[in-house]
Amino acid sequence: MDTVTIKDIARKCGVGVSTVSRAMNNHPDINPKTKEMILQVIAESGFVPNNSARNLKRVDARAVALLVKGMDNMFFTDIIHTIEKETQEQKYSCILQQVEEDENELELALELVKEKRLRGIIFLGGNFAHPEELQRRLTVPFVISTIGQLEKAGGYIGGSVSVDNRKESFKIVDYLCSLGHRQIAVLTSAEDDESIGKLRLDGYRQALENRGIAFDPSLVVYMEPEIDRYSLASGYRMTKKLLEAGARFSALYATADTLALGACRALKEAGVEVPADCSVAGFDGLDAGKYYIPSLTTLEQPAEEIAEATVRHLFQLIRKKEKPRRLFFEGKLVVRESTQEYRTRGDSATGGNHGREN
Amino acid sequence: MDTVTIKDIARKCGVGVSTVSRAMNNHPDINPKTKEMILQVIAESGFVPNNSARNLKRVDARAVALLVKGMDNMFFTDIIHTIEKETQEQKYSCILQQVEEDENELELALELVKEKRLRGIIFLGGNFAHPEELQRRLTVPFVISTIGQLEKAGGYIGGSVSVDNRKESFKIVDYLCSLGHRQIAVLTSAEDDESIGKLRLDGYRQALENRGIAFDPSLVVYMEPEIDRYSLASGYRMTKKLLEAGARFSALYATADTLALGACRALKEAGVEVPADCSVAGFDGLDAGKYYIPSLTTLEQPAEEIAEATVRHLFQLIRKKEKPRRLFFEGKLVVRESTQEYRTRGDSATGGNHGREN
Known part of the structure; x- marks a missing residue:
C-alpha cells in the first residue's frame, strides 16, 4: 500500500x-x-x-545543527532562513538550536554530536573564542558564520564565512570622516567582547587614526552585559546614556543597524534631528533601515551569499572535498538619508550639528 | 571514562x-x-x-517539529525563539522546518511523522485549511499557533492557540473610527487567503458596519500572490499602488506592523505626513513599531504567552492529559504617535488629511 x-x-x-x-x-x-x-x-x-520532489527522502534524514546565539538579532533572520533552505536542498534536516547568552556554544555542540544523525554544525552569533583543544573534541566538521577572524587562542579549526568585519567597519567610519565629521560617537558590544563587536570597534579606531583623529573614550558606549543585545531597545538605551553624559558628537556610528534605529529614536526624542544635527550610520544592511524615516546609511553585508557559502563549505567538509577555510565576502557602503556633510553651528536650519562646538 | x-x-x-x-x-x-x-x-x-543542567539528556532526544510558513515575518521571530526554548525545557529537541509559500504544510508534516523520534508538530503561519480527512493522517498531536479559527472545512482537529484575530482587528479599526476617520484604507493578504488576513479583514468590515460606514472596495489593497509577504517591502509597494490609484483616505490600517512600517515610508515619499495628513495603524506589536518615527499605533499580540501556551498545550496532548482545544489570548490596543483625530482640510498645519474631501 x-x-x-x-x-x-x-x-x-x-x-x-x-x-x-x-x-x-x-x-x-x-x-x-x-x-x-x-x-x-x-x-x-x-x-x-x-x-513534491523537495519532500522526498526526508525520513530519518541525516542532520546538521545550526547553533544560534542571539536569535532575536534581526540580521540573523535571513541567514537562518537561507541556511535552513540550503540544508534541505542537500536532503539533510536542520536542527535549530538556540544558545542562551550565558551558555557555552561549544559545550552544547559537544552534547549534540553524541546524536548519531548529526554530520556537521554551523555556529551563528556569539563569541567563538574556545581553546583549540576543546574545538578538537568536535567529531564533525563545523563552520562559523558571519564572525570572520579571532584574536584570541589559535582561532578556529573549523571553516569560517563572513565579511572582514574590521575592514568593512573601517570603510563606513572613513565615509563619516570624509563628510567632515571628527566627533563620531560609537555604539558597540560589551567591553570584554572578542567577537564581531570588537572587530568593528577596531575598524572604527583604525579609521579615526588613519584620518589623524584622536580616539575619545567618552564617545564609546559599550553594551551592558546581561541587559543589552543587538536590538532597537539597546540602541535606544545606549544613546540615551550618551546624551545624558553630555557627550559632544556630530555623527553616531552604531555597529549594527538594530542599534542605529534605536539610536535615531532616542535622538529624535532629545530634539536632535537626523541628519541635520547628527548623522547616523549602521552596519548590516537590514531591510528595516531601508524603510525607516530617515532611511539608514549602512554597511550592507551580503547575507544571502554568506549563508549559502556557509552551507556549501560545510558540505564540502562533510564530504571531505575541502579543508577548513576562511572565506571573506565584500560588504557594500549604502548611503541613504541618515548621513550628511558636517556643518558648523549656524549652517543648518536646526542650528548646527549636535553638541559640536563652533 | x-x-x-x-x-x-x-x-x-x-x-x-x-x-x-x-x-x-x-x-x-x-x-x-x-x-x-x-x-x-x-x-x-x-x-x-x-x-549545565539544560544540556543533560539531549542525546537522541525525542523531537517536535516546528513548521513555519513565512519565516521572514518579523512577528514570528520571538515566537520561534520562545517555542524553541520551551521545547528544550521539556528535554525535546526542536526541528525547525520552513514551508515555502507554494508548499503544502500538511504534506510536509506527513513526511516528517515518518521520522521515529517525532512526537508532535507545531504549525506557524500560512493557511491551514486542510480537509479533516487529511489532518487525521497525522499520527502525532499538533497545534496551530497564531491563526485561531477557520472558516472552511471542519476546522482543525489539532489544538490552536492565538488571539481572536477578527475581534482584535475590529478593536483597532473601531479605534480609528472613534477618532473620526471614515475613509480607512486597508492593506491585507491575498484575496483568496483564508487565514489570518481574511479574519483581520473581516474584523475591519464589521467595525465599519458597526459604525454605519459603507465598505469601499477601492480602499482595500490585497497582497499579490507570489510577490508580497508580510514585509516592509510589501507594505511600501501596496501603499504606492493605493496612492497611484488616487484613493482618498484619512487613515490607513495595515493588517500587520511590517506592512504598516512600509506604508509610512511610502506615504512619506508621497509627501503625506503621518499622522497629520493620514493616521496609520498596524497589528502585531513589533518592537520595530515602538522605535519607528513616528512610533506606531498597533494591536499588540501577547507573542510570548501565545508561544508558551502553544508548547504547553502540545505537551499536554503528547502526554494525553488534554484533548485538543482552542485557546484564545487577549490583544492590547497600543496607541502611539502614528494616529490622531480626524481633521477636516485646513485644520492641520499640512493642509488637512490626505485625499479627504471636506
Missing part, C-alpha cells in the same frame, strides 16, 4: 491528477461532491502525499 | 571547579600556565563538559 501514488488515486476516481491535487489543497474550483469522493478514496487508500 | 566530571578534572589538577571552568571558557582571569595544564588534563581525560 505504500506505493500508492497520486496517479493511482486519480485513476481510481476517474479524474485528473490536478483535480486530486485541488481536492487535497481545498481549492475552491472543484465540485464539492467530487472533492468528497476523492478524499474518501484517499482516506481508504493509504496514500501519503509526497509528490 | 565517560563518567569523568568537572570535579574529577579539578581534583586531578589540584584546582577548584571554577578555575577549570575559567580555563574552558577562555576567561582572562587565569594564569596561562595553569590554564594550559588544565586543558592538557581535559584533553587526556576523555572529559566531555556537560555540567
Whole structure:
C-alpha cells in the first residue's frame, strides 16, 4: 500500500491528477461532491502525499545543527532562513538550536554530536573564542558564520564565512570622516567582547587614526552585559546614556543597524534631528533601515551569499572535498538619508550639528 | 571514562571547579600556565563538559517539529525563539522546518511523522485549511499557533492557540473610527487567503458596519500572490499602488506592523505626513513599531504567552492529559504617535488629511 501514488488515486476516481491535487489543497474550483469522493478514496487508500520532489527522502534524514546565539538579532533572520533552505536542498534536516547568552556554544555542540544523525554544525552569533583543544573534541566538521577572524587562542579549526568585519567597519567610519565629521560617537558590544563587536570597534579606531583623529573614550558606549543585545531597545538605551553624559558628537556610528534605529529614536526624542544635527550610520544592511524615516546609511553585508557559502563549505567538509577555510565576502557602503556633510553651528536650519562646538 | 566530571578534572589538577571552568571558557582571569595544564588534563581525560543542567539528556532526544510558513515575518521571530526554548525545557529537541509559500504544510508534516523520534508538530503561519480527512493522517498531536479559527472545512482537529484575530482587528479599526476617520484604507493578504488576513479583514468590515460606514472596495489593497509577504517591502509597494490609484483616505490600517512600517515610508515619499495628513495603524506589536518615527499605533499580540501556551498545550496532548482545544489570548490596543483625530482640510498645519474631501 505504500506505493500508492497520486496517479493511482486519480485513476481510481476517474479524474485528473490536478483535480486530486485541488481536492487535497481545498481549492475552491472543484465540485464539492467530487472533492468528497476523492478524499474518501484517499482516506481508504493509504496514500501519503509526497509528490513534491523537495519532500522526498526526508525520513530519518541525516542532520546538521545550526547553533544560534542571539536569535532575536534581526540580521540573523535571513541567514537562518537561507541556511535552513540550503540544508534541505542537500536532503539533510536542520536542527535549530538556540544558545542562551550565558551558555557555552561549544559545550552544547559537544552534547549534540553524541546524536548519531548529526554530520556537521554551523555556529551563528556569539563569541567563538574556545581553546583549540576543546574545538578538537568536535567529531564533525563545523563552520562559523558571519564572525570572520579571532584574536584570541589559535582561532578556529573549523571553516569560517563572513565579511572582514574590521575592514568593512573601517570603510563606513572613513565615509563619516570624509563628510567632515571628527566627533563620531560609537555604539558597540560589551567591553570584554572578542567577537564581531570588537572587530568593528577596531575598524572604527583604525579609521579615526588613519584620518589623524584622536580616539575619545567618552564617545564609546559599550553594551551592558546581561541587559543589552543587538536590538532597537539597546540602541535606544545606549544613546540615551550618551546624551545624558553630555557627550559632544556630530555623527553616531552604531555597529549594527538594530542599534542605529534605536539610536535615531532616542535622538529624535532629545530634539536632535537626523541628519541635520547628527548623522547616523549602521552596519548590516537590514531591510528595516531601508524603510525607516530617515532611511539608514549602512554597511550592507551580503547575507544571502554568506549563508549559502556557509552551507556549501560545510558540505564540502562533510564530504571531505575541502579543508577548513576562511572565506571573506565584500560588504557594500549604502548611503541613504541618515548621513550628511558636517556643518558648523549656524549652517543648518536646526542650528548646527549636535553638541559640536563652533 | 565517560563518567569523568568537572570535579574529577579539578581534583586531578589540584584546582577548584571554577578555575577549570575559567580555563574552558577562555576567561582572562587565569594564569596561562595553569590554564594550559588544565586543558592538557581535559584533553587526556576523555572529559566531555556537560555540567549545565539544560544540556543533560539531549542525546537522541525525542523531537517536535516546528513548521513555519513565512519565516521572514518579523512577528514570528520571538515566537520561534520562545517555542524553541520551551521545547528544550521539556528535554525535546526542536526541528525547525520552513514551508515555502507554494508548499503544502500538511504534506510536509506527513513526511516528517515518518521520522521515529517525532512526537508532535507545531504549525506557524500560512493557511491551514486542510480537509479533516487529511489532518487525521497525522499520527502525532499538533497545534496551530497564531491563526485561531477557520472558516472552511471542519476546522482543525489539532489544538490552536492565538488571539481572536477578527475581534482584535475590529478593536483597532473601531479605534480609528472613534477618532473620526471614515475613509480607512486597508492593506491585507491575498484575496483568496483564508487565514489570518481574511479574519483581520473581516474584523475591519464589521467595525465599519458597526459604525454605519459603507465598505469601499477601492480602499482595500490585497497582497499579490507570489510577490508580497508580510514585509516592509510589501507594505511600501501596496501603499504606492493605493496612492497611484488616487484613493482618498484619512487613515490607513495595515493588517500587520511590517506592512504598516512600509506604508509610512511610502506615504512619506508621497509627501503625506503621518499622522497629520493620514493616521496609520498596524497589528502585531513589533518592537520595530515602538522605535519607528513616528512610533506606531498597533494591536499588540501577547507573542510570548501565545508561544508558551502553544508548547504547553502540545505537551499536554503528547502526554494525553488534554484533548485538543482552542485557546484564545487577549490583544492590547497600543496607541502611539502614528494616529490622531480626524481633521477636516485646513485644520492641520499640512493642509488637512490626505485625499479627504471636506
